[in-house]
Amino acid sequence: MNTALSCKHIEVDFDGFKAVSGVDLELARGEVHFLIGPNGAGKTTLVDAITGLAKYSGSVVKDGEELRGKKVHHIARRGIGRTFQTAQVFDNLTVAQNLDIAAGAGRSPWTLLRRRRHLPQNVVDTMARIGLADHADTPAGVLAHGQKQWLEIGMLLVGDADVLLLDEPIAGMGHDERETTGRLLHDIAADRAVAVVEHDMDFMRAFASRVTVLHAGAVLASGSVDEVSNDPRVQEVYLGTAKEAADAATA
Amino acid sequence: MSPAPVRMFLKTRLGTWTGFGAAAIVLFGLAPLLLSGFRLGLLAQFICYAIVAVGIGLAWGRGGMLTLGQGVFFGMGAYLMAMHLKMADAEFRNGPGAVPDFMELAGIRELPAYWAPFSSPAFTIAMILLLPTAFAVLLGLAVFKRRVKGAYFAILSQALAGAFAILLIGQQSLGGFNGLSRFQYFFGFTLADPVNQQMLYFIAAGVLLAVVAIALQLRRSRYGELLVAVRDAEERVRFLGYDAANVKVVAYAVAALFASVAGAVFVPVVGIISPASIGIVPSIMFILGVAIGGRASLVGPVVGALAVAWAQTALSEQFPSAWTYAQGLLFIAIIALLPGGIASVFKRFPTKRTPVEAAA
Amino acid sequence: MDLLVGQLFTGLSTGSILLLAALGLSLTYGQMGVINMAHGEFIMAGCYTAYVVQQAVGDAGASLLIALPVGFLVGGAMGLVLETLLIRRLYHRPLDTLLVTFGVGLILQQVARDVFGAPAVNVAVPEALRGGVDLLGVTVPKTRLFIMALAVVSVAAVTLVLRFTPAGRRIRAVVGNRDLAETAGISSRRVDAGTFFIGSGLAGVAGVALTLIGSTSPTTGQSYLVDAFLVVVAGGMGRIKGAVVAAVALGALQAVFETYSTASLAKVGVFLVIVVFLQLRPQGLFTLRTRSLA
Numbered sequence: 001m002n003t004a005l006s007c008k009h010i011e012v013d014f015d016g017f018k019a020v021s022g023v024d025l026e027l028a029r030g031e032v033h034f035l036i037g038p039n040g041a042g043k044t045t046l047v048d049a050i051t052g053l054a055k056y057s058g059s060v061v062k063d064g065e066e067l068r069g070k071k072v073h074h075i076a077r078r079g080i081g082r083t084f085q086t087a088q089v090f091d092n093l094t095v096a097q098n099l100d101i102a103a104g105a106g107r108s109p110w111t112l113l114r115r116r117r118h119l120p121q122n123v124v125d126t127m128a129r130i131g132l133a134d135h136a137d138t139p140a141g142v143l144a145h146g147q148k149q150w151l152e153i154g155m156l157l158v159g160d161a162d163v164l165l166l167d168e169p170i171a172g173m174g175h176d177e178r179e180t181t182g183r184l185l186h187d188i189a190a191d192r193a194v195a196v197v198e199h200d201m202d203f204m205r206a207f208a209s210r211v212t213v214l215h216a217g218a219v220l221a222s223g224s225v226d227e228v229s230n231d232p233r234v235q236e237v238y239l240g241t242a243k244e245a246a247d248a249a250t251a
Numbered sequence: 252m253s254p255a256p257v258r259m260f261l262k263t264r265l266g267t268w269t270g271f272g273a274a275a276i277v278l279f280g281l282a283p284l285l286l287s288g289f290r291l292g293l294l295a296q297f298i299c300y301a302i303v304a305v306g307i308g309l310a311w312g313r314g315g316m317l318t319l320g321q322g323v324f325f326g327m328g329a330y331l332m333a334m335h336l337k338m339a340d341a342e343f344r345n346g347p348g349a350v351p352d353f354m355e356l357a358g359i360r361e362l363p364a365y366w367a368p369f370s371s372p373a374f375t376i377a378m379i380l381l382l383p384t385a386f387a388v389l390l391g392l393a394v395f396k397r398r399v400k401g402a403y404f405a406i407l408s409q410a411l412a413g414a415f416a417i418l419l420i421g422q423q424s425l426g427g428f429n430g431l432s433r434f435q436y437f438f439g440f441t442l443a444d445p446v447n448q449q450m451l452y453f454i455a456a457g458v459l460l461a462v463v464a465i466a467l468q469l470r471r472s473r474y475g476e477l478l479v480a481v482r483d484a485e486e487r488v489r490f491l492g493y494d495a496a497n498v499k500v501v502a503y504a505v506a507a508l509f510a511s512v513a514g515a516v517f518v519p520v521v522g523i524i525s526p527a528s529i530g531i532v533p534s535i536m537f538i539l540g541v542a543i544g545g546r547a548s549l550v551g552p553v554v555g556a557l558a559v560a561w562a563q564t565a566l567s568e569q570f571p572s573a574w575t576y577a578q579g580l581l582f583i584a585i586i587a588l589l590p591g592g593i594a595s596v597f598k599r600f601p602t603k604r605t606p607v608e609a610a611a
Numbered sequence: 612m613d614l615l616v617g618q619l620f621t622g623l624s625t626g627s628i629l630l631l632a633a634l635g636l637s638l639t640y641g642q643m644g645v646i647n648m649a650h651g652e653f654i655m656a657g658c659y660t661a662y663v664v665q666q667a668v669g670d671a672g673a674s675l676l677i678a679l680p681v682g683f684l685v686g687g688a689m690g691l692v693l694e695t696l697l698i699r700r701l702y703h704r705p706l707d708t709l710l711v712t713f714g715v716g717l718i719l720q721q722v723a724r725d726v727f728g729a730p731a732v733n734v735a736v737p738e739a740l741r742g743g744v745d746l747l748g749v750t751v752p753k754t755r756l757f758i759m760a761l762a763v764v765s766v767a768a769v770t771l772v773l774r775f776t777p778a779g780r781r782i783r784a785v786v787g788n789r790d791l792a793e794t795a796g797i798s799s800r801r802v803d804a805g806t807f808f809i810g811s812g813l814a815g816v817a818g819v820a821l822t823l824i825g826s827t828s829p830t831t832g833q834s835y836l837v838d839a840f841l842v843v844v845a846g847g848m849g850r851i852k853g854a855v856v857a858a859v860a861l862g863a864l865q866a867v868f869e870t871y872s873t874a875s876l877a878k879v880g881v882f883l884v885i886v887v888f889l890q891l892r893p894q895g896l897f898t899l900r901t902r903s904l905a
Contacts, residue, residue: 051490076492088487090480097476104473105492112474159491317706393886397893402646402705406840407886413837414882421875531837535713542710575721582714586707587697 002029004193005050005080005163010058012045012217019045020056021217027163027193032185034204035197037214038237043197044085046214047165051075051082062163077105081161085168087148091141095132095151098140099123102155122158130154130184146177153184162192169196170203182207205229213237258597267467271460278456288445295452295520297560298459302513304541304556305462305549306506311538312546313470314502315482316400320408321537323415324383324507326529328514330419331382333431333524334366335375340435342370352433353426363424372438379515380508387507388500395496395503400485409531416530430525437519448520455516459553462509467549469505478502539578542585545594555592616747618866624755626862627762630855631820632835633842634765635813637854639690640843641786642806644705645698648712650839651832652719653689653811657682657818658827659727661734672737678819686815687808689719694807699800716833723829731826740823754823761820765813766855772809773851782806845885847892861885 005027012020020042027033035043048054052072060067067075090098096119103123104112119136127133130150135143140151149169156164169185170178178200185194185207198204204211205225212222213234221231228234260266283291303321310316337351347370350362368374390411394404420428440447469475481488481498488495518524527533537556544555566574585592636650661678668674693715701708740757743750773779784792785802793799818832825831842861846853861881868877 053486071494072486072489073492073494076490082490084487088484090483090487092479092483093476098480100473101477101480101488102491104477107473112477113469113472115471116473116476155491315706317709390886393890397890399889399893402640402644402709403844403889405706405709406646406837406844407889410837410841410882410885414879417875417878421873531833535710538710572721572725575724576718579714579716579718579721582717583697583711586710586714587701590704590707 003027004029004062006061007046007050008059008061010046010049010056010060012042012049012054012056018217019054020049022058023214023217023219025212025219027195028210029162029191029193030189031193031209032189032207033193033195033210033212034208035195035212035214036199036201036204037220040216041214042217043214044167045217047082047167047195047197050165051080073105076159076161079160079162080165081156081159081163082165083149083152083156083167083169085171087145087152089140089143089148089151089155092139094137094139095127095143096123096136098151099126099154099158103158105159120158126154126158129157129187131180146173146181149173149181150184153188157188164188164192164194165197166194167197168199170198170200178203271464274460274463278460279453282456283449283452288448291452292448292520293564295455296517297557297564298452298455299513299517299520300537300540300560301553301556302455302459302462302516303510303537304544304552305459305466306509307537307541308544308546308549308552309466309469309478309509310502310506311541312548312552313475313482314478314499316499316503317405317538318408318503318506319405319531319535319538320410320412320415321506321510322412322529322531322534323408324387324510325514325517325537326415326419326524326526327383327386328379328511329518329524329529330425330431330514331369331375331379331511332515332518333434334369334425335372336434336437336518337431338366338370339372339438343436353429353431354424357423357427359424366424376515379511383511384504384508387504391500391503392496395499398485398496409534412529412534413531416526419526419529426525428526430523430527431518432523432525434519434522442519442522451516451520455520458512458516462512463549463553465505469502470549474498474501536578539582541592542590543581543592545592547591548594551592551594614870616749618870619863620746620749620751620755621869622863622866623759623859624862625865626859627759628821628824628835629838629842629862630762630858631758631765631817632814633839633846633854633858634762634769634851635686635810635817636839637843637846637851638769638813639807639810641850642782642810643698643702643803646705646709646712646840647690647693647698647811648709648836649689649693649716649719650712650811650814651834651836652716652723653686653814653832654818654821654835655723655827655829655832656689656719657686657815657820658734658822658831659723659732659818660685660815661819661822662727662732662827665734671735672739675737675740675819675823679816682815682819683812684815686818687812690807690811690814691804693811694804698807699803720829720833727829729829731828731831733826734822736823752824757823758820761816765816766851769809769813769851778802778805841881841885845888 003026007023007025010020010023011018023042023046025046035046037043045054049056050060052067052070052075056068058068062078062080065078067078090101093101100116100119100123103120127136130153132147132151132154135147140148143151153164153166153169170181173181182203185196188194208225210223211225211228213220213228215237220237221228221234261270282294286294303325307318307321310318337353341349341351348362350359394407399407419425425431434442436442437447437451440450442448477488477493477498481495485495488498514524540556540559541552542555543559544553545551563574566577589595632654636647639645639647660682661675664678664681665671665674668677693712697711697715698708701711736754740753743752744756773783781792781797781802782805784795784797785799789799821831842854842858845861846857864884865877865881868880872880
């Protein structure tokens with residue numbers, strides 16, 4: 001297995017509340033790795049920890065380098081990219097400008113202070129790849145919801161991230177868009193490690209190469225889709241929540 | 252005529268040159284022709300405020316940093332220039348090492364050591380350019396690296412203006428409450444001569460054009476796009492691998508530099524600088540013109556600052572009470588109802604809802 | 612020893628003044644994330660309330676007792692009007708709110724100037740509060756002690772209201788999670804209005820108290836505002852506990868600086884200390900760490 005990112009015993013403590021307690025996680029290139037679990041399981045907090053937003057104890061190593069204690073932008077420079085539950089793009093800038101910024105973290109001050117004469121080739125290629133080639137000059141703020149999610153993924157691609165942490169990338173998408181997104185994820189995972197935080201079980205079954213189930217801040221189970229869905233503890237957690245939901249609905 | 256084609260034209264290279272050419276004709280040709288010496292002096296003073304406004308437009312309109320303390324940098328430039336002018340006047344009268352007149356009156360016989368280098372024009376100009384900028388970089392790094400932003404930053408910058416004004420009032424060797432005034436010469440030219448006053452106006456107008464040109468280049472560059480990105484979603488920019496703090500520091504420092512240069516020009520034009528014109532209230536008043544003209548636009552802050560300064564001069568003496576009410580109402584009406592300022596009225600196709608300020 | 616006690620007292624006294632001025636500000640910021648620049652003018656309104664009441668009543672002691680609740684109502688009413696007419700409409704635009712409320716403050720100052728005149732007016736101190744008390748060998752003015760007591764009472768009252776009344780629970784619910792509170796059936800609009808009433812009322816009370824130690828002019832409120840803001844910034848915006856600690860600390864700091872230098876350098880010193888302090892705790896003294904981007 002071609003390990004890109006290795007997390008060991010991650011703990012995140014919010015003033016006494018352990019949002020993540022002792023999680024081990026390996027992300028491998030070539031895999032679309034789903035992180036699932038009920039609300040409050042610690043999925044997004046784990047992503048926050050890896051990307052330097054939340055303080056944690058434990059260790060995150062990418063390609064032999066320890067990332068704990070590094071600043072958010074330094075971690076991003078080392079090829080770890082993330083998206084957010086609600087797509088965060090620069091609404092007032094065009095699609096091309098969004099991608100150009102994402103592609104330019106390594107630019108010199110001199111380059112930054114000059115006008116852009118033409119779009120970098122990888123920006124042009126990526127626009128085609130995420131299906132936004134016709135929208136180069138569209139302000140990102142007026143894109144459809146799904147298009148914004150794709151733009152966010154595209155911004156990670158042009159930035160040369162090879163570990164992608166995607167937080168609910170298909171939230172609010174229609175059926176066709178989900179299919180497209182799923183295929184796109186596998187396409188980009190060919191030479192990258194992709195982790196997906198998701199609630200949608202159908203999407204997970206259709207596209208996961210590997211699944212890790214989080215519950216109450218800890219790893220409940222990890223493995224292939226079949227292994228995980230047959231795990232009795234996972235069934236208990238999910239059936240439990242399903243039962244409560246049903247109870248709440250009938251109450 | 253619909254404004255959209257004009258806007259499109261101005262975005263082209265030819266359009267930019269045409270715009271600057273027209274501005275130059277108005278500033279250097281028409282204004283001296285049509286205005287009396289007194290009014291031209293007033294315009295020079297207003298232009299100084301407009302130079303500050305261009306910087307605020309960059310920091311606040313494009314960068315989302317509501318800087319309520321530009322008086323500090325304006326004051327730095329002004330006091331540095333005023334120190335040189337006082338030194339030069341004293342040396343002209345009483346030879347090298349002479350004590351400026353206001354110090355004699357205050358009973359200071361010995362020239363304070365920190366005054367001495369300011370007898371050199373080159374040193375003074377270097378300080379005017381470097382000192383406020385360096386101070387802004389240091390303060391910006393201290394504040395933005397720790398992600399102090401939004402209202403926190405606004406209040407800190409305001410407190411800074413307050414502290415700076417109080418500090419100056421306490422300094423007898425800088426004229427205390429009265430500040431520095433009664434300058435006779437400007438780099439060897441007597442200030443009483445109308446020809447030299449016109450020269451000062453030309454200097455102010457030239458600085459304004461230069462400052463607008465720099466701001467334009469910054470806006471159109473990749474940096475300008477990055478700055479808007481930081482304004483709208485600072486965290487997102489960090490996750491793309493940029494140090495967002497550095498992006499903000501640059502805009503903040505440029506705004507400080509502009510304000511300092513404006514202050515330095517202001518002193519020979521107006522003939523006085525005192526703590527009263529750089530404290531908390533004057534600092535926040537710089538914002539008013541920018542807001543009216545359009546914080547995110549290039550020319551808006553210039554027009555707004557000129558208009559507010561003109562209205563202040565025309566109205567405040569005759570109707571002091573009514574003018575204060577008008578200022579208050581303008582703050583309320585423009586910010587609440589027309590946050591994009593007058594510039595946004597000319598935009599034919601505004602985007603859905605321009606978030607002109609970064610969420611704090 | 613005397614010097615130390617004297618300094619300690621000056622610090623506590625300055626701190627309690629800061630706290631009175633900042634308490635309401637801290638409350639409204641915590642509630643709505645709104646910086647109200649007109650808060651200083653609400654303080655000024657409290658000062659003039661004390662002045663007007665004394666003109667009407669005559670007796671200094673009775674007028675002080677009447678002016679305190681009246682000042683609360685005057686400040687509160689002004690806050691309520693401001694919240695309903697403007698601030699509510701600018702939700703999610705905190706910096707714009709700051710500038711708009713500054714405009715309101717300008718207008719209020721000019722109203723005071725037109726009604727009461729630009730020169731300062733004075734309010735007579737009640738007989739019972741004149742002179743000083745000997746405390747550990749230091750003579751302490753009674754007015755200062757009264758203000759310290761008032762600050763303690765105000766903090767206690769706010770804490771009790773927040774903790775133990777249904778209205779306080781609603782306020783805390785909205786501060787904690789506005790959307791969730793709304794789905795739980797709490798009208799965040801009414802809670803906002805209520806909080807603004809209390810916070811602005813506290814400014815009015817502060818104004819009444821401040822007439823005991825200084826004269827009143829249209830710009831009185833403005834002079835307290837920046838210091839009050841610094842308290843809120845250093846304390847962690849919206850944290851009552853933080854405001855208390857920060858007010859006392861800044862008061863003490865100012866007292867110490869003033870002993871060893873001039874009052875003007877003390878202001879600069881306090882500012883520098885706050886900038887350095889924010890390097891260590893960018894979000895102020897007390898904040899809750901949660902999972903959020905903000």
